[in-house]
Amino acid sequence: MAKAIRQLEENLHLVDIVFELVDARIPSASRNPEIERLIKDKPHLMILTKSDLADPEQTQNWIKAFKAKGLPAIAVDSKANITTKTVTKIAQSLLAQKLSDEAQKGLKERPIRAITVGIPNVGKSTLLNRLVNKRVAQVGDTPGVTKGQQWLRSSSKLSLLDTPGILWPKFDDEQTGQELALTGAIKEQRFASDDVGLYALHFFRTYYPDTLVDRYKLSEADQELSDVDLLLKLTKQFGMKDDYDRASDRLIQDIRKGKLGRYTLNRMGAVEDD
Numbered sequence: 001m002a003k004a005i006r007q008l009e010e011n012l013h014l015v016d017i018v019f020e021l022v023d024a025r026i027p028s029a030s031r032n033p034e035i036e037r038l039i040k041d042k043p044h045l046m047i048l049t050k051s052d053l054a055d056p057e058q059t060q061n062w063i064k065a066f067k068a069k070g071l072p073a074i075a076v077d078s079k080a081n082i083t084t085k086t087v088t089k090i091a092q093s094l095l096a097q098k099l100s101d102e103a104q105k106g107l108k109e110r111p112i113r114a115i116t117v118g119i120p121n122v123g124k125s126t127l128l129n130r131l132v133n134k135r136v137a138q139v140g141d142t143p144g145v146t147k148g149q150q151w152l153r154s155s156s157k158l159s160l161l162d163t164p165g166i167l168w169p170k171f172d173d174e175q176t177g178q179e180l181a182l183t184g185a186i187k188e189q190r191f192a193s194d195d196v197g198l199y200a201l202h203f204f205r206t207y208y209p210d211t212l213v214d215r216y217k218l219s220e221a222d223q224e225l226s227d228v229d230l231l232l233k234l235t236k237q238f239g240m241k242d243d244y245d246r247a248s249d250r251l252i253q254d255i256r257k258g259k260l261g262r263y264t265l266n267r268m269g270a271v272e273d274d
């Protein structure tokens with residue numbers, strides 16, 4: 001990881017703005033704890049990816065919460081409609097002072113240079129490909145760009161470094177690990193499946209009970225069971241005898257594939273508008 005950090009630090013010198021990607025389902029767990037220190041004062045846009053999988057109300061709360069902390073934020077669904085125009089416009093507005101200073105000095109107008117950073121699987125490559133529309137436009141011999149790296153042209157106003165900054169996820173506590181595992185940010189083999197399964201059951205019973213009832217046709221009596229007993233009941237229902245690890249895997253896969261609907265694991269309370 002030290003090498004990845006060093007490369008990111010070098011790359012940060014080359015860009016005007018950082019696009020920090022977090023998974024909209026786990027905006028807290030998918031944030032690297034070191035990121036603010038690494039980015040320092042560089043303009044910084046939070047991009048909540050996979051918003052098509054997240055609870056829309058929660059996504060809005062998170063956007064407001066980031067903004068309240070002075071971090072502009074947007075949500076994207078890179079599989080559908082990623083708006084290069086929107087991203088470009090926001091980047092321009094965040095860099096308005098710098099760009100106008102350059103114009104005042106008589107410098108030629110140039111595209112804004114950006115880098116995407118985030119933990120593995122958060123959607124960096126997908127977003128990058130979307131933003132550049134797979135048009136790989138190398139901008140000649142750009143000073144400072146390490147051999148093998150290149151700028152990809154998103155629009156006439158925005159260029160992106162082709163190498164995303166990769167950061168490691170935090171493992172502060174077991175719950176964060178389970179959240180990362182449940183969303184597929186890390187392999188669940190790192191955690192016992194039944195622990196992740198039980199965490200998932202408890203979470204959905206608390207926040208989205210109806211989707212669980214509908215999906216697995218739970219009776220009123222089922223809904224009274226403890227989490228462990230409900231997992232055992234589902235294991236039988238899935239025809240898996242007493243293999244509750246396998247049943248947990250099935251539950252995890254269902255959740256990842258969105259079969260239990262859109263969800264946000266990291267909860268954010270409503271934030272007042274300014």
Ligand code: GDP
Pocket residue numbers: 049050051052053076077078079118119120121122123124125126127
């Ligand atoms: P990277 O490791 O950060 O570069 O992540 P990738 O771009 O490879 O994406 C990891 C997985 O997430 C892939 O299966 C993508 O198809 C998926 N993905 C990325 N962005 C989105 C999104 O906005 N919505 C959904 N549903 N899936 C996404």
